[in-house]
Amino acid sequence: MRSRNPVFSRRGFSRDNGYAGFNTAPQAGGPAVATQGNPYAQPTGNPYAQNPYAQNPYGQQDLQHGAPQAPAATGRMTIDDVIMRTASTLGLLIVAAALSWALLPVDEANISRSYGIGIGAALLGMVLALVQSFKRKASPALILTYAAVEGVFLGVISNIVDTHVANGAAMQAVLGTMAVFAAVLVAYKAGWIRVNRRFYGFVMAAALGFILLMGVNLLFAVFGGGDGLGFRSGPLGIVFGVVGIILGACFLALDFKQVEDGLAYGAPREEAWFAAFGLTLTLVWIYLEFLRLISILNSSD
Numbered sequence: 001m002r003s004r005n006p007v008f009s010r011r012g013f014s015r016d017n018g019y020a021g022f023n024t025a026p027q028a029g030g031p032a033v034a035t036q037g038n039p040y041a042q043p044t045g046n047p048y049a050q051n052p053y054a055q056n057p058y059g060q061q062d063l064q065h066g067a068p069q070a071p072a073a074t075g076r077m078t079i080d081d082v083i084m085r086t087a088s089t090l091g092l093l094i095v096a097a098a099l100s101w102a103l104l105p106v107d108e109a110n111i112s113r114s115y116g117i118g119i120g121a122a123l124l125g126m127v128l129a130l131v132q133s134f135k136r137k138a139s140p141a142l143i144l145t146y147a148a149v150e151g152v153f154l155g156v157i158s159n160i161v162d163t164h165v166a167n168g169a170a171m172q173a174v175l176g177t178m179a180v181f182a183a184v185l186v187a188y189k190a191g192w193i194r195v196n197r198r199f200y201g202f203v204m205a206a207a208l209g210f211i212l213l214m215g216v217n218l219l220f221a222v223f224g225g226g227d228g229l230g231f232r233s234g235p236l237g238i239v240f241g242v243v244g245i246i247l248g249a250c251f252l253a254l255d256f257k258q259v260e261d262g263l264a265y266g267a268p269r270e271e272a273w274f275a276a277f278g279l280t281l282t283l284v285w286i287y288l289e290f291l292r293l294i295s296i297l298n299s300s301d
Contacts, residue, residue, distance in 0.1 A: 077262050081272035085140075089147045089276045090283070096151025101159045104152075111160065118156030125150040129281065138273035146277075150284060161291055166298035173290035180245065180286055184252040195257040203250040210240075210247060233296060241293030248286035255279050 100121075104114040128146040132139060158170040166172075187193045217231040227233040231240050255278045262271055 075269055076266040077269050077272045077275075079259075079263060081269055082259055082263075082275045085272045085276035086279050089143060089280045092144055093147040093151040093154070093280065093284075096148045097155035097158065100152040100155030104156055104159070106156070106160045106163050111164075114156050115160065118153045118160075121149045121152035121156070125153060129277075132277060138270050138277065140273055143273055143277045143280075147280060150280075154284070154287070157288075158291065161295050165295045169291060169294045169298070172294055173287050176245075176290040177283055177287045180249050181252060181283065184249050185256065188253055188256045193253045195253050199250075200254065203247065203254065206243075206250075207247055210243060213240075232292065233299075237296040238293065241289055241296060244289035245286060245293070248282055248289060251282040251285065252279075255282055 100118070104110070104117060106114050125146055128142060128149065132142045132146065135142070158173070162168065162170045184193070188195075193199075213231055217229045220229050221227060221232075230236050255275070258278065259275045261267075262275065
């Protein structure tokens, strides 16, 4: 189970992902799959036939006479595994952010040094995230190191915005991120958000366009000075900030679906680290978009 964040995902909703729910082509010698209008359709026969992670512990049991209970202690990922690893990753990130806020002052005499450390941490975090995304197995040490260095960056940038731009901006961004997480979780569990191939394609296309525009804007800002093309300041900045938050909410829905598929298809327990990694990336994205949006709104007052 890999993260579906558009920058870091390698597998996502791929046809060769045996537990992602999109392997809908009939297999030779296997049961046919009803795919008409249902991208999540499962085999009408043995549900273990196309799942590389599951072993059928039920022998010749007739599955049509009731859903069997999963066996105990199978070494498969559970929701508790996902919660604990996500809590560990986010907890380390928060601790690192709090320490960098306290130990890296952003007054006039020290802001340049602290900002340089924060940017260095951001670049290192990006490298670590890319390395993990291209690894076939989750590396807990790598993921936790990413969380620590990303926390340093978030602590510094949050302190700068809170001190020099908008007092209380960091707490507002935290509350906004929590609200988006809760709202998407409720909407997903209630079935108001349907994560299917069309949804995934739309989010990926929108995310690619968003990232390309932000990259072009950054290049213009670096080489041309000022705010570049204005995509991150003024009225356009507000619009793109809202779009960024909406994209983050869509990433959350994709992450929830990824976790749900992993649980349903018996992904190995270590895959819970991928779930923690993907959720952390998405929450950091949403937080930064909130922080940027709050900065723009306060600077335009």
